[in-house]
Amino acid sequence: MNTTTREQMAYIAGQAADARLNVELETEGMTLNIGPQHPATHGTLRIVARLDGEQVIEAEPIMGYMHRGYEKLTEVRTYPQVTTLINRIDWLGSFANEVPFILAAEQLMEIEAPPRAQWIRTILFELSRIANISLFLGDMGVQLGALTPVFYAFRDREFVLNQIEAVTGGRFHPNFDRIGGLKDDLPAGWIEETREVLGKMRTFCDELEDLLMGNEIFEVRTRGIGIIPADVGLSYGLSGANIRASGVDWDIRRDNPCGLVYDELDWQVWTHPDGDSFARYWVRLQEVREATKMIEQLFDGLPSGPIMAKVPRIIKVPAGEAYVETENPLGAMGYYIVSQGELVPFRVKIRSASFNNLSIAPWLLKGVYVPDIITILASLYFILGDIDR
Amino acid sequence: MATESAEAEVAGDSAVELPALPEGSVAAFDILKATLGDCVLGSHIKPTGDLWVRVAAEAWRQAGEVARDELGCVWFDFLSVIDWLPSPFGRDMDAEQDRIVYGAPARELEAMEHGYAGGESRLQVFARVAALPSGSNAGVAPAVILKADLPDENPAVESWISVYAGADWHEREAWEMFGVIFVGHPDLRHIYLPSEFEGNPMRKDFPLLARRVKPWPGIVDVELMPGEAETADGDGAADAVGGAE
Numbered sequence: 244m245n246t247t248t249r250e251q252m253a254y255i256a257g258q259a260a261d262a263r264l265n266v267e268l269e270t271e272g273m274t275l276n277i278g279p280q281h282p283a284t285h286g287t288l289r290i291v292a293r294l295d296g297e298q299v300i301e302a303e304p305i306m307g308y309m310h311r312g313y314e315k316l317t318e319v320r321t322y323p324q325v326t327t328l329i330n331r332i333d334w335l336g337s338f339a340n341e342v343p344f345i346l347a348a349e350q351l352m353e354i355e356a357p358p359r360a361q362w363i364r365t366i367l368f369e370l371s372r373i374a375n376i377s378l379f380l381g382d383m384g385v386q387l388g389a390l391t392p393v394f395y396a397f398r399d400r401e402f403v404l405n406q407i408e409a410v411t412g413g414r415f416h417p418n419f420d421r422i423g424g425l426k427d428d429l430p431a432g433w434i435e436e437t438r439e440v441l442g443k444m445r446t447f448c449d450e451l452e453d454l455l456m457g458n459e460i461f462e463v464r465t466r467g468i469g470i471i472p473a474d475v476g477l478s479y480g481l482s483g484a485n486i487r488a489s490g491v492d493w494d495i496r497r498d499n500p501c502g503l504v505y506d507e508l509d510w511q512v513w514t515h516p517d518g519d520s521f522a523r524y525w526v527r528l529q530e531v532r533e534a535t536k537m538i539e540q541l542f543d544g545l546p547s548g549p550i551m552a553k554v555p556r557i558i559k560v561p562a563g564e565a566y567v568e569t570e571n572p573l574g575a576m577g578y579y580i581v582s583q584g585e586l587v588p589f590r591v592k593i594r595s596a597s598f599n600n601l602s603i604a605p606w607l608l609k610g611v612y613v614p615d616i617i618t619i620l621a622s623l624y625f626i627l628g629d630i631d632r
Numbered sequence: 633m634a635t636e637s638a639e640a641e642v643a644g645d646s647a648v649e650l651p652a653l654p655e656g657s658v659a660a661f662d663i664l665k666a667t668l669g670d671c672v673l674g675s676h677i678k679p680t681g682d683l684w685v686r687v688a689a690e691a692w693r694q695a696g697e698v699a700r701d702e703l704g705c706v707w708f709d710f711l712s713v714i715d716w717l718p719s720p721f722g723r724d725m726d727a728e729q730d731r732i733v734y735g736a737p738a739r740e741l742e743a744m745e746h747g748y749a750g751g752e753s754r755l756q757v758f759a760r761v762a763a764l765p766s767g768s769n770a771g772v773a774p775a776v777i778l779k780a781d782l783p784d785e786n787p788a789v790e791s792w793i794s795v796y797a798g799a800d801w802h803e804r805e806a807w808e809m810f811g812v813i814f815v816g817h818p819d820l821r822h823i824y825l826p827s828e829f830e831g832n833p834m835r836k837d838f839p840l841l842a843r844r845v846k847p848w849p850g851i852v853d854v855e856l857m858p859g860e861a862e863t864a865d866g867d868g869a870a871d872a873v874g875g876a877e
Contacts, residue, residue: 306823306824307822307823307824307825307826310824310825312833314809314834315833315834315840316840318719318840319840319843350680474706475797477706477707477708477764478706478708478796478797478798479708479796479797479798480707480708480709480710480796480798482707491764493764493765498765499765499774501680562745562747563747563748564684564747564748565682566682566760566777568709575709577709577710579710579712579760581714581747583745590714590715592710592712592714594709594710594760598801598802599708599710599798602798602800602801603798606797631824
């Protein structure tokens with residue numbers, strides 16, 4: 244589906260709305276408040292939708308309910324203290340939040356983590372991806388009225404969280420990445436346990452494919468709904484599975500892996516040409532599968548050696564600017580660090596994936612029907628902590 | 633500080649032997665320089681390929697158009713503002729509490745120090761746009777970070793919405809947090825804070841009150857590493873912060 248069809252659809256919808264307004268018995272517009280507490284949002288987001296009948300004329304997301312001012316707070320935290328804060332941005336894949344910040348600080352300090360640390364980082368990064376996206380895979384069902392998948396998702400995600408906890412000590416907030424390496428090595432026997440978990444996650448993907456993707460209701464509610472053309476998606480800064488579902492073959496893991504070891508692995512970037520809700524679900528499901536394969540390869544090639552480079556005890560980052568972006572579970576996430584050679588960053592700009600991913604919502608929701616608001620938002624998959632920061 | 637040296641690097645005039653700069657970034661800079669002419673005020677290229685270009689504020693929107701159309705940077709990454717004013721409340725671990733309780737000397741206001749590609753004013757708007765890596769529409773450079781100085785008294789710059797639709801929310805955030813006005817933005821409203829909020833919290837002279845009245849978090853439990861010699865009078869906060877090297 245390309246832009247023209249989309250524009251035509253919007254035009255027809257506009258004409259229809261005009262026609263309705265011109266007849267004598269005109270319908271009265273209605274404003275529908277969705278949220279701030281709503282199961283379709285991971286966090287608190289309010290959506291004000293102006294409706295004409297069942298059709299949305301205008302939908303406006305209102306956020307800020309979870310704004311914690313992390314960018315300001317980083318200016319009064321030392322570099323090692325910042326990871327505690329940024330853990331809480333995307334709380335479903337916390338370890339992945341720490342990595343780009345640490346990589347940017349390492350780039351400024353001209354330190355490189357030892358190979359083993361880089362490999363373990365990549366393992367944990369992909370595990371966070373599985374933990375994060377598996378919840379989405381079940382949650383999408385709930386938005387369509389299918390309750391079973393979400394229980395599967397919570398059940399199976401726990402296996403992954405247990406593995407993350409075994410290494411880092413935290414289910415949700417590992418705070419495990421350090422400038423120059425990692426806090427600790429993997430515990431004994433962890434690799435074998437995790438291999439089993441990966442098998443379970445692959446079964447989970449198969450189950451969901453059977454349960455949801457083959458389901459007629461699921462297809463009807465997602466196919467052709469919420470279509471994002473590639474050019475529009477790019478100009479809104481969409482990233483991750485959202486843009487790959489619009490046929491853009493682009494993955495930061497493959498194209499600019501800086502600091503993580505994706506180059507060493509044999510894996511594939513999944514794209515889908517349709518750009519609709521179904522495509523976004525499908526791409527994410529494939530990504531979880533791909534991640535399980537990647538982790539197995541990482542286990543096979545895991546080098547031995549130290550997990551921490553030599554870093555000064557008091558970390559002062561030399562003056563300069565650095566921007567590092569990684570392919571997080573929700574999309575491209577990056578930290579722009581301005582350092583003036585002090586213990587604390589001078590300015591940190593947090594580029595979070597969900598902020599850009601949701602910013603397309605007013606455009607995307609124009610002209611859709613009320614029940615589709617929920618499925619479209621769910622398929623965009625954002626986490627409010629990642630928007631409000 | 634980086635302006636002169638970076639210009640020299642780009643032009644190849646530098647007497648010092650430098651690592652070869654990534655071709656894509658140099659080519660991208662040349663295109664920007666050729667199109668915008670005198671409006672390009674400074675630049676910096678890292679060996680990693682990151683490209684910074686500072687343009688005049690009046691050429692801000694045009695720079696975005698050139699980046700999108702000529703450099704192929706179709707993907708909008710982010711837009712924000714940097715306030716270069718040194719914090720009037722001191723840097724590092726200074727807090728009122730440290731001064732009063734531990735007797736740390738008050739700091740004098742330092743001079744403004746700008747980052748890559750230089751700068752002249754306090755507020756600088758900056759944005760990063762990136763190109764797709766492969767395929768027929770691959771860009772000249774992987775990405776470009778554009779900067780522009782804003783006047784101190786009335787910081788205003790043309791909106792990027794017509795160039796990148798995604799700039800909408802980023803500009804609202806920048807307006808709210810820094811008080812920068814984006815001319816042509818249809819809907820400059822608060823995005824995070826309540827609509828009656830006054831002030832621009834991300835400006836350096838906006839105090840973070842919690843920090844002003846509490847000691848530095850974690851300052852009391854700085855422990856010595858095993859084998860590290862204890863300094864003669866090493867129990868004060870100042871020693872824990874600056875003493876260990």
